[in-house]
Amino acid sequence: MKQKLLFILFFYSLTIFAQTKQANNCPCTIQSTISEWKPDFKKGFDVKSIFNNFAYTVNGIYIAEDRDTVYQIKIIVDPKSYGTFVYYQHLSFSKARLINKQVTLCETTTNVHDGGWIGNNIFEPKNAINKRFVASDFFVGENYLRIDKSHFFSLYKCDKKSEFGIHDANRQRYYRKAYWEIEGDYPEISIRSFTQVDVKKYDKQQLAEMRNTVYARYNYAFKESGKWYQHFNKKPDYRWNHFKDVTPFITTVEKENIKYITAFEGPDYYDDQFNNDFLDFWQKLKTALQQTDKEKLYALVQFPLNVNGEHDGMPELKVSKQQFDKIWPLLLQQENYDMNDAGKLVSWYSKSAFSKADPFAEQMIHTKSNNIANLGFDNINGVWKISSAYADTELYPKIQNLLTADKAKSQPKKN
Template identity: 60%
Template sequence: MIYILFLISTVVYGQSKSANNNCPCSISSEISNWKPQLAKGFDTKATADNFAHSLNGMYLSEDRDSLYQIKIIIDAKAYGTFVHFQHLSFSKAKLLSKQVTTCEQLPNVHDGGWINASIFSPVKAINKKFAASTFFLGESNFRINKTSSYRLYKCDKETKFGIFDLNKQRYYRKVHWEPEGSFTEISLVGFIQNDLKRYSKQQLAEMKNAVYARYNYAFKGNGKWYAHFNKKPGYRWNYFKDITPFITTLEKDNIEYITGFEGAEYYDNQKSNDFLDFWEKLRTMVPENDTDKLNDLIEFPFTIKGVEDGIPELKVSKQQFASVWPMLLEQENFGINGSNKPVSSLSKSVFNKADAFAAQMLHTKSNNIANLVFQKMNGLWKVSRAYADPDLYPKLQRMLTAKKVKPFTKKNQ
C-alpha cells in the first residue's frame, strides 16, 4: 500500500512538473543549430537582428506551475568577453492576474519581474557571470559551469530562436526584451573609466537610480528620486522594497563602479585624466604583437630594473625592444584575490582587461600597472620602464649584453 501511494505521488509530481511539449519547437525534430554572428554586436534599435545575431535577450520556459526566465547579456568590453547570466523562477500561483505565457504569444518581457500587466515575485534567483573564452562549445552551445551547458537552437517551423537546457531537457524561447527609460546602457555594457568621463555627477546619480526604478523599487514617498521618477510615465515604480533578485551582476558591478567614481576628488581627477585615453590605445595595440606600432608609445632608451636594490639598470634600444617586450609580458605576477587566496597572472593579461585598475586612484603624471611604469613626458604618456623578477632579469641581462640579440622564442625565455 505504501508503495502504491508512493508511486501515485511520484506520477502526480512528475505531471505537475512536466514541460509543455505542445509548443512549437519543443522537440528535437523541429529545431536546428543556431549560430549567432556575435561579431555584429548588440544594437538595441535592431530587434530582429538581435534575435538572430546576438545571445543578448530574455528567454522564457514554463511547466505546469512555474515560469522560468533567463536574461543573458554579453559584455564585449570586459576581459575576454563576459556574459552576465541571470536565472529567475516564478510561481504561476503568485501571479497577480493569474496570467501566464502561451505558445501563441511571445510577450514583451520588461525589467522588474513583470510580464505585460502582471507584477510578480521570483521564487528563486541565480545570478552569475562567466567568460566566453570558456563557455562556448563550438558555435552552438555555451557552458554555464563545469557540468552544465545550453544548446542554441533555431526553430525550423518559425524564425525564432532559443536555448535548450541539456540537463533538465527544458526549452527556453527567446522573447523581445530591452531596458526601458533613460541611461539603459548601464544594463547592457560594462563601464570603464573612459566611459564615465562622459557623464556629469548628476547624470551618474540618475543612472544608478534608473536601474532601481526599472525594477519598480519603492522609493521613499517624500524623497528626491520618488519625485523624479513619478514624473516619468515609463516606470512602474514604488512596488518592490527589495529588487535584489532582479538586478543582474552587470548592473550591480556598474552601480558599485559608479559609486566609487562619484567621490568628489576621484571623479574630478579621473574626468580630466588623459592617461585613460592613452591606456585604451595601448590596450588595443598590445594584443596585435606588432612592436613597430608600439614604438611611438615607448620611451627610449627603455629601462629595465630588478626588484632588488643595487642591481644595475638595463637600457633597451629601439632595435632590442622587439625581443625584450614579449619576455616582459610573460612575467608572472602574484597577488591576493577577494577570498584572500594567492593568485598569479602573466603581465600581458592586464592588457586583455578593459579596466585593469578600476579601484585604483590613477595619477596624472606617473602610474604603475603590473610590472610596467608609465610616465607623462612633454605632455605625452609613454611606457618608460619595466621591472624584471630575479628569474627574468639575468636572462634579459645576458641577452642584452650579447653581440646579437636573438628573436624571442619560448625556448630561450
C-alpha cells in the same frame, strides 16, 4: 462593493488580454523541427531592432515554465570589458498569486519587461542566481553557451520560423527567446561594463540619475515624498512603484556599474584620474618583468602570496619567497580570454597583460585593492603589492603538489 467588483473584472480582463495576445517567439521542442542557431556576433546587439534582438545575438531574455513556476534567464555578452564577460541571471517566479496561473502558455505569451513583468502581470522573484564568467574561444561561432565547466546550454532555432531559444539538457527545459528592450533612460548601464571613458561622459547629477534609473527600471518603491519618486513618477516606463527590494532583479553588470559610478560621485572622484599611485606601481612591475630582475619583483610582492582555487572549499595556498620562483611562471602562463580586432575571442596568457599599452584605466579609481587577469593587488600601508592570485582547476593542483613536495623536502628525515 460595486467598485470592488468592477476592479476585479478589470484586472481579470487585463489578465485574459495578456493571455490572448499572440507572441512570435514560442519555442519548437520537437527535435525534428529545430536546427542549430549560431548568432552573428559581428552585427552586434541593437536593442531597437526586433530581428537583431533575436537572430544576431544571445543577448536577451529567455522564458520557460512548468505547472507552478515561470523561469527567466537574462544573458548579456559584454564585448567592451577586459576579456569578454558573459553576465548570466536566472530568476524563478511563482504563479500562485495570479488568477489563472497559466499566463505564459507558448501560444499566447506576451513580451517580457524588466522588473518582473510578463504581459500585464507582475511577478516577484522567489529565487535569483547571478553569475559573471569569461566566455571561452569556442563561444564565438558555435551553437552552445557554457555556464560553467560542466553546464552548457545549446542554442537552437525553429525551422521555417524566425524563432530562437536555448535548451537546458540537464533539466530538459526549453527556454524561448522573448523580445526585450531595456526600458527608460541610460540603457548602457545594463548592457556593458563601464570604464572611466564611459563615466567621464556624464556629470555627477547624471551619474546619480543613472544609478537610480536601474532601481526605477525594476519598479523600486522610492519614498513618495522623495526626490527620485517625483523624478521617475513623471516617466511612462516607471509604472507601479512596487517593490521595496529589487536586489534579485539587478544583474551582475548593473551591480558592478552602480558600485563603480558611486565611487565617482563620492569623495574619491578624480578630476585628473591618472594621478593614481597604482599606475606608478604597475609601471614598476612591468619594468621588473621586462628586465627579469628578481629582487625588484620580490619587493613588489606581499609574502606569503595567497593562491586561491576556483571553489570556496579549496584551501588557500601560501607561497613563500623561496617558493615564488617556481610558482610565478605557472601563474603567468594561465590562460585568459580577450577580444581581437575582428571582435572574436582569442586565448592569451596572463603575462601578456603586462605588454598592454593601456594600463587598465578602469582600475585607476580603486585606491585600496585591484584585480587584473588572475592577479590581486592590495595597497598595504600605502604601498601597492601583488597579494594574491587565482589558479583554475588545472593549475591549482600543480601548485599544491609543488608546495607539498617542498614541505616534504624541508622536513628532517627520520632514522
